[in-house]
Amino acid sequence: MANKYSLHAIYFCTGCGIIEVPPVITARWDAERFGVIPVATPRQANLFLITGYVSVKTLRAIIRTYEQMYEPKYTVGFGSCPINGGMYWDSYNTIKHLDKYIPIDGWIAGCMPRPEAIFIAVTHLWTLIDKEMANGYIRYRENYNSYRRNQELALGKLDWPPLFPVSDEPQGNEQ
């Protein structure tokens, strides 16, 4: 797909990984060589980089941000914490396994990953986009019931309407 060379990353900061992003988007590493530029609002973005641990409060903001982005949209978890909690695996207020709440297209492991790892991830993402494997936004649509249920398990009743119609019937590969 043509849009793989013009990824617009939402400028969303969470956790300690965001400290890697300013050098990545500026002169030192210059993400624009890979077609990645930061944008200020989710309505202009199609790449969502979650750069660190996700507290329950941040999860609310992440879901709202993700749902405002246009399709096709790609999400990448950056660092150990969104993958499995990392060093916050037994924290009272940190979400482990971010992919239970929003779909993730790829992970960058490490604590911290180097800035170069972002570019490796971007080139991997190109491959995934070419093979139509970066399909998180489609999986979100298909399994929206399950995602919404998990979001409500973590956050309580959500104060915004569902993005897609929610049915009581099991859908997708939900049991």
Add this chain to the structure above:
Amino acid sequence: MNKSLTEKLESTFKDIRIAISEDSRIAVTAERDNVLAVLRFLKDAGFNHLALLSAVDWIEDDCFELCFILTSYMQNDDEVTGRQSLHIILKAKIPRKEPQFKTATGIFSNAEPYEREIHELFGIKFEGHKRLIPLLLEREYEIPPFRKDFDTRKYVQEVFDKIPSVENKDK
């Protein structure tokens, strides 16, 4: 200045213990009822900045300890006066069974968010605080999570680990 201040404190308040760990640090331990008066006294003595208000849960002694860290903006700044800046740590213990304290927002208005934080993380109620609403947490906890008897591991297993994976059922 240190000497005159500690002498004044000792003569003004009963039941006060003062320990000087370094030249620049004074730890004052006060009784629960005296704390606000000591705070007011120290503020009038030039310690006009509440740098931090924090709490410690001494579960073996069955009490919470509140720590007020005070300093001053300019009078003791070594760049201004050539002296080392002076910090005062004011400590007071309150029983665990009755976690209540009077608000310090009347003296230092920036105590407001600190007290909200302590209220939600330690469950200490501050009487007279006008806006004791949650500050950081989204979920409700049976035991405030910073108390020592809160079992984080058990909580994680019961809450976050029980949330099922959407697509990969092995997790």
